[in-house]
Amino acid sequence: MDIEQRPLSANERIKESSRFLRGTIAESLSRIETGSLADDDTQLTKFHGFYQQDDRDLRAERGRQRLEKAFSYMVRMRVPAGIVSPQQWLAIEKIALERANRTIRLTTRETVQFHGVLKSNLTPLMQGLAAINLDTIAACGDVNRNVIATADPSRGGLHEVVATLARDISEHLLPRTRAWHEIWLGEQRVAGAPVEDEPILGRTYLPRKFKIGIAIPPQNDTDLFAQDLGFIAIVERGKIVGYNVTAGGGMGMTHGEPETYPRNADVIGYCTRDDAIAVAEAVVTVQRDYGDRSNRKHARLKYTIDTLGLEIFISLVNDRLKTKLAPARPFKFETTGDRLGWFNEKDGRSHFTLYIENGRIFDRAQRRMMTGLHRIAELNVGRFIMTANQNIIIADIPAASRQAVADLLAEHGLDDAQGGLRRNAIACVGLPTCGLSLAESERYLPDLITRLEAEADRYGLGQTDITIRMTGCPNGCARPYVSEIGLVGRTPGVYNLYIGGAHEGARLSKLYRRDVDGDGIVAALSPLFAAYAEQRKRNERFGDFVIRAGFIAETKTGLDFHENLSPDLRT
Numbered sequence: 001m002d003i004e005q006r007p008l009s010a011n012e013r014i015k016e017s018s019r020f021l022r023g024t025i026a027e028s029l030s031r032i033e034t035g036s037l038a039d040d041d042t043q044l045t046k047f048h049g050f051y052q053q054d055d056r057d058l059r060a061e062r063g064r065q066r067l068e069k070a071f072s073y074m075v076r077m078r079v080p081a082g083i084v085s086p087q088q089w090l091a092i093e094k095i096a097l098e099r100a101n102r103t104i105r106l107t108t109r110e111t112v113q114f115h116g117v118l119k120s121n122l123t124p125l126m127q128g129l130a131a132i133n134l135d136t137i138a139a140c141g142d143v144n145r146n147v148i149a150t151a152d153p154s155r156g157g158l159h160e161v162v163a164t165l166a167r168d169i170s171e172h173l174l175p176r177t178r179a180w181h182e183i184w185l186g187e188q189r190v191a192g193a194p195v196e197d198e199p200i201l202g203r204t205y206l207p208r209k210f211k212i213g214i215a216i217p218p219q220n221d222t223d224l225f226a227q228d229l230g231f232i233a234i235v236e237r238g239k240i241v242g243y244n245v246t247a248g249g250g251m252g253m254t255h256g257e258p259e260t261y262p263r264n265a266d267v268i269g270y271c272t273r274d275d276a277i278a279v280a281e282a283v284v285t286v287q288r289d290y291g292d293r294s295n296r297k298h299a300r301l302k303y304t305i306d307t308l309g310l311e312i313f314i315s316l317v318n319d320r321l322k323t324k325l326a327p328a329r330p331f332k333f334e335t336t337g338d339r340l341g342w343f344n345e346k347d348g349r350s351h352f353t354l355y356i357e358n359g360r361i362f363d364r365a366q367r368r369m370m371t372g373l374h375r376i377a378e379l380n381v382g383r384f385i386m387t388a389n390q391n392i393i394i395a396d397i398p399a400a401s402r403q404a405v406a407d408l409l410a411e412h413g414l415d416d417a418q419g420g421l422r423r424n425a426i427a428c429v430g431l432p433t434c435g436l437s438l439a440e441s442e443r444y445l446p447d448l449i450t451r452l453e454a455e456a457d458r459y460g461l462g463q464t465d466i467t468i469r470m471t472g473c474p475n476g477c478a479r480p481y482v483s484e485i486g487l488v489g490r491t492p493g494v495y496n497l498y499i500g501g502a503h504e505g506a507r508l509s510k511l512y513r514r515d516v517d518g519d520g521i522v523a524a525l526s527p528l529f530a531a532y533a534e535q536r537k538r539n540e541r542f543g544d545f546v547i548r549a550g551f552i553a554e555t556k557t558g559l560d561f562h563e564n565l566s567p568d569l570r571t
């Protein structure tokens with residue numbers, strides 16, 4: 001059936017009748033007899049930056065006791081480029097301690113999530129953020145999400161340029177509705193105010209979520225090929241002159257539905273620095289007008305591009321631009337990782353990237369992350385930059401404060417080094433909060449890595465950088481399909497194992513073992529480590545090696561992701 005003739009998805013109706021994202025959220029909040037919201041409101045609150053969840057560890061027991069689910073909320077901040085001041089950090093910590101589950105969760109999009117927020121705490125939380133000039137607008141929902149940018153303050157002026165671009169794009173593409181300010185801050189609608197409109201996003205917003213990243217080669221820490229839209233900085237004589245533009249990346253798929261697939265973005269051209277925002281608007285509005293509003297599993301830009309064809313998509317984008325995209329310029333990525341520990345100790349400002357296991361900040365006996373960061377923030381120097389690898393950079397530390405920061409890091413057990421797998425690992429949240437999780441992720445990967453690092457050590461690979469990412473379901477929140485080793489939850493304790501992604505994030509991986517448990521994962525990877533240690537060429541990355549050595553075929557496009565399984569699986 002023609003896309004225009006198919007019925008709109010239920011979410012389109014909810015958006016249409018929401019009066020620009022207001023719905024009945026205010027009424028839902030005032031209902032104190034339940035911890036939940038009205039059904040339609042649970043879709044609209046995503047645009048306000050939060051999700052209704054329930055503690056899945058408690059679900060069965062509460063069901064037995066005929067109690068309502070243990071409802072709480074996950075609230076996600078919008079922080080373009082992930083930069084906050086020490087004072088903002090202290091306020092974020094206070095909110096986590098007083099209004100959430102006493103942890104701060106750094107995400108794969110350079111921001112913070114609060115978990116376990118009770119309904120009665122939502123308004124004070126939002127007001128607490130507004131008081132420090134932060135918000136949660138468009139952190140979730142069918143809109144442009146938090147814009148991420150290479151998080152490396154040692155790139156000096158280049159970093160400032162991409163961070164500013166991230167902020168500018170984020171502001172430009174924000175919903176224009178004042179719904180967030182009215183509901184959470186009590187802003188009154190002024191009589192006679194102009195009729196509301198959404199000139200860029202449209203009255204029913206985008207067909208689906210939309211994600212933008214910016215990278216400065218050789219760093220691909222923002223995983224550009226997994227983003228709907230990406231900007232690759234082109235640097236000439238120390239200045240960013242423009243950007244290569246990428247489009248059509250995305251990770252999500254559904255097990256057993258081959259028409260859903262992860263896709264690596266295509267490089268579609270080049271634009272000058274001044275044209276980047278116009279390009280962002282053009283790509284977003286093409287997706288607004290041509291995206292699938294009937295089937296939400298087919299609504300991301302990657303499917304729009306594959307349905308239209310790349311050439312037609314590019315011409316639609318060019319039609320909306322004053323200056324058409326020029327041919328892409330050469331670029332080279334080398335890594336998706338962060339520079340952990342101290343770096344840039346030369347020009348009087350140094351930086352320290354603090355490794356945060358799976359982005360979860362709380363005090364453990366040996367690593368007192370929450371208190372350590374609190375004490376460092378109290379020094380009130382520099383900035384805190386959250387990375388897309390779920391780490392945090394204490395940036396721009398003046399020489400006079402370097403020793404004080406180093407002492408605090410040591411005192412709180414935060415200056416330890418990690419092995420080559422652990423420092424390159426990312427896990428999504430998974431259980432118990434994520435409603436879509438099929439298996440553990442954040443709570444399991446650390447233990448699995450301990451076992452895998454023992455194997456890597458046996459072959460002398462303990463300090464070799466290999467990217468490994470785990471998700472509790474195939475939605476891909478830790479971007480497992482662009483890592484060298486990917487683990488994707490199937491059912492409790494059981495994962496699909498993917499290998500062969502590129503270390504610098506430019507190639508998708510492929511399914512290597514289906515339905516394996518922890519023992520099966522170790523048994524499958526150990527011989528690969530052995531072969532890699534013995535047969536690798538100089539500087540050859542693990543992801544490249546497993547393809548060259550014939551353990552897995554190369555994935556060329558999203559469309560062939562499910563085909564051409566590894567020889568083992570075919571027999």
Ligand code: SRM
Binds near residue numbers: 109112139211475479
């Ligand atoms: Fe995600 C849904 C967590 C980055 C693809 N993601 C979810 C939800 C909200 C579950 C839900 O819909 O009920 C998860 C909340 C779990 C919880 O309890 O906190 C969730 N996603 C996360 C985070 C927190 C993972 C993390 O551990 O860091 C990341 C938050 C980023 C942020 O700050 O905005 C997160 N999610 C991603 C990424 C990576 C990225 O953006 O670079 C992806 C893959 C890229 C992409 O979008 O294709 C991603 N999340 C998804 C999808 C699949 C979308 C699709 O196209 O099919 C879903 C499910 C959906 O949208 O239906 C999803």
Ligand code: SF4
Binds near residue numbers: 434471
């Ligand atoms: Fe939840 Fe799946 Fe995303 Fe993990 S990948 S946070 S399990 S939606």
